[in-house]
Amino acid sequence: MIIPELPEFLTKLGGADYKGLIISLFTLTAMISRPFSGKLADRLGRKPVIIFGGLVCLICSLFYPLLTTLFGFFMLRLFHGFSTGFSPTGVSAYVSDIIPANKRGEAMGFIGTAGAVGMASGPAIGGAVALRFGLDTMFYTSSFFALVAVAITLSVKETLKGRHEVSWALLKIQKRDLFDPLVIAPCLVMVLAAYAYGAVYTLMPDHGKHLGIENKGLLFTYLTVSSLVVRFIAGKASDIYGRVPVLKVTVLLIVISMLIIGLADEPWMLIVGISIYGLAQGSTSPTLLAWATDLSSEQHRGRGIASLYISMELGIGVGALTSGFVYGNSAENIFTSFAICSTLALVALSFLFIHSNRKKV
Numbered sequence: 001m002i003i004p005e006l007p008e009f010l011t012k013l014g015g016a017d018y019k020g021l022i023i024s025l026f027t028l029t030a031m032i033s034r035p036f037s038g039k040l041a042d043r044l045g046r047k048p049v050i051i052f053g054g055l056v057c058l059i060c061s062l063f064y065p066l067l068t069t070l071f072g073f074f075m076l077r078l079f080h081g082f083s084t085g086f087s088p089t090g091v092s093a094y095v096s097d098i099i100p101a102n103k104r105g106e107a108m109g110f111i112g113t114a115g116a117v118g119m120a121s122g123p124a125i126g127g128a129v130a131l132r133f134g135l136d137t138m139f140y141t142s143s144f145f146a147l148v149a150v151a152i153t154l155s156v157k158e159t160l161k162g163r164h165e166v167s168w169a170l171l172k173i174q175k176r177d178l179f180d181p182l183v184i185a186p187c188l189v190m191v192l193a194a195y196a197y198g199a200v201y202t203l204m205p206d207h208g209k210h211l212g213i214e215n216k217g218l219l220f221t222y223l224t225v226s227s228l229v230v231r232f233i234a235g236k237a238s239d240i241y242g243r244v245p246v247l248k249v250t251v252l253l254i255v256i257s258m259l260i261i262g263l264a265d266e267p268w269m270l271i272v273g274i275s276i277y278g279l280a281q282g283s284t285s286p287t288l289l290a291w292a293t294d295l296s297s298e299q300h301r302g303r304g305i306a307s308l309y310i311s312m313e314l315g316i317g318v319g320a321l322t323s324g325f326v327y328g329n330s331a332e333n334i335f336t337s338f339a340i341c342s343t344l345a346l347v348a349l350s351f352l353f354i355h356s357n358r359k360k361v
Contacts, residue, residue: 001126020324029081031313038306053087061143097159108286109235119224127217187311192348196341198319227282234283243291253280262338
């Protein structure tokens with residue numbers, strides 16, 4: 001809801017040259033918090049992890065209207081990252097507890113679809129509210145939705161068995177909690193593919209503005225609606241045909257879509273590119289999540305899922321920061337920014353072919 005308007009909000013605070021930090025600071029905290037959320041999800045329970053993330057989102061959205069300095073904005077973005085660092089980890093672990101393995105891809109597709117509904121409606125609603133009622137009202141509306149999410153989570157039953165009691169020892173992170181080596185293959189693909197996500201969310205508002213698109217949130221709506229359309233199909237397809245075969249197709253779409261977006265000089269071309277990327281992203285994320293869950297051990301499923309999300313945040317954060325730097329507030333650098341995204345996705349595609357050939361051998 002708030003991401004499409006944050007570049008303009010930051011510009012009004014005097015930080016036009018730091019747009020790459022909008023996403024990268026957020027994902028930095030999310031990435032750092034993943035080992036904690038994974039461990040807590042495996043020890044304390046899925047619900048507390050989800051609820052904590054929701055409460056962070058609720059509180060942060062209330063504080064944005066109070067900001068008057070760049071330092072305050074960036075500190076809040078750092079703290080806001082805890083929402084993504086905790087809630088998705090808890091949700092994915094919760095779903096994996098209640099869904100059989102042979103339907104895991106389809107189930108992750110459902111979860112992805114639910115997220116896509118929010119991601120599709122959020123930017124459009126946020127943009128419309130901001131245009132009609134102002135940015136403050138948009139932030140308060142975002143906070144309200146976070147409150148509803150927390151209320152829903154409170155109504156479901158915990159799925160983790162043998163929960164530990166709350167203690168400071170649970171916050172002590174050891175080396176083995178940082179990354180699960182069993183999921184290194186999907187994590188590598190995630191890092192390379194997620195770079196494009198960071199670039200898209202950082203540059204799309206300005207790119208759309210250069211091409212005359214007033215409501216920047218609509219571009220994200222095209223992205224998420226197209227991802228919504230494909231999630232059911234892709235998730236189920238990965239259960240039938242395998243995770244890697246599906247990923248070969250979806251990562252190829254990332255390569256193509258990034259080139260189209262970079263070359264776009266008309267609104268319709270940008271919409272086509274972002275819609276194709278939506279199809280790719282909507283298929284890639286749940287398939288990688290199902291693949292990582294397949295490879296994770298049952299007793300450390302939260303850790304395996306957290307490892308994948310760490311890779312996602314690393315890719316998004318680097319993508320946002322690097323693309324913001326390469327772009328440099330100049331429309332002439334748009335193509336270069338997205339060509340880098342396409343190149344990295346091509347590297348991921350090559351790895352998938354190498355990985356599948358090794359498995360055959």
